[in-house]
Amino acid sequence: MRPFARNAAIAGVGATEFSRAAGRSELQLATEAIRSALNDGGLTAADVDGLVSYTIDPVEETELVRSIGFQEIGFSSRIPYGGGGSMGTLLHGAAAVASGAADVVVAYRAVRARSGASRFGEAKTAPSPSSQHSGTTAMQWAMPYGVLTPASWMSLNATRYMHRFGVTNEDFGRAVVQLRQYAMNNPAAWGFQRPMTLADHQNSRWIAEPSIRMFDCCQETDGSVALVITSTERARDLESVPVLIAAAAGAGLFEQEIASDHYRPDLSVMDGSVALARRLFGDFSISRDDIDVAMIYDAFSPILLMQLEALGFCGLGQAKDFIADGNFALDGKLPCNPNGGLIGEGYIHGLNLVLEAVRQLRGTAVNQVSNARTALVTASRTGAILTCDEESGRAERS
């Protein structure tokens, strides 16, 4: 058991609308999401003394302090690894409040991944040697060959995965159908009331053959998500039902790259997620059987199946059958991404998955898992387990 486990809680969540053209800056989007999250928790800007975001987030702390009116920030940190680091915000936030380094931490991510200066899915034309982008110096060994986009980077791993386990693009399509069915009911989702059949999926154009078609890709999205993290003790006195951070961990392996992860020995297994699962399910007295709902980072559908296996919810190569058997549905063994995921709802670089986990544990989701008490949120190499606060007496719901 780690000392911060269950001693930190999510006390408020907020978001902007998710769109393809926000019409305002990332700074403004972040400000709106943070104000919404503070309101949700019954807190004000003056209560906040900690900030956490991603290294690649364009919203500078100094600008945010001025725009929102934070009075005195005592702790701030940023997580590398792009979207794979997204759940590191929970680890940093929990560690900060449980250690006393901060009292109230705001975690935020703001993107204009569709309307901004650089669309997320488009070709990068120059290597970015700094960790501030979703790539490292290894990109200079991929770009001369036209391997320029997130889909192209991940497709090489996906082809190897398909080859080893006899997985087809149609198998990926069945996962996407489930996500899109969920998104149909979610007014915040890009996929709201936008049906998609397996045939539609199979008729969508190739992005990277034989693994990724257009409908295997998440949505490039404009928007922002913010979370307020404070001590469990303080969260119990606030307005919203607290959601406890019962576990949080990260794992970065030797020669593991980010989205262009081409140098680990066996690319058919996401072994960063294997290491993550060993920490999440080894160090916190929580088992896989305890998970009522899983939020798994689905930037592209192949990595959803690969993470499911690496996290240990089924055997290697068995994700396609697990999903075909309906286990991602609300009445399945592991309801997964019931907001529609990043593919069906939108892509706030992973942080919207936490938003949905909180809704599920509060009992306020549009596709509500019956009596959800424990939620897993993961993004390849970072993850957390969130639970209802069984001791507060405030967790009772209809």
Added chain:
Amino acid sequence: LYSYSVLHHPRSPAFDYPLLVALVDLDEGIRLVSNLIEVAASQVRIGMPVEATFAPTAADRAVPVFRPATDAS
């Protein structure tokens, strides 16, 4: 050939599409990202032996690319 992908979209003006990209494990123990040439996408199989040659790239430089091995030894 450790893995491959046939890229269709989005397209950069610097390349011809569909673009065959590959991961190649060298006998010496290094894995490279590269392109496959002189082979149709439908003929590409993981595990097939490939050999290095060189193709021009920007600034009058050359990069190693791979084609089906002509000598199985």
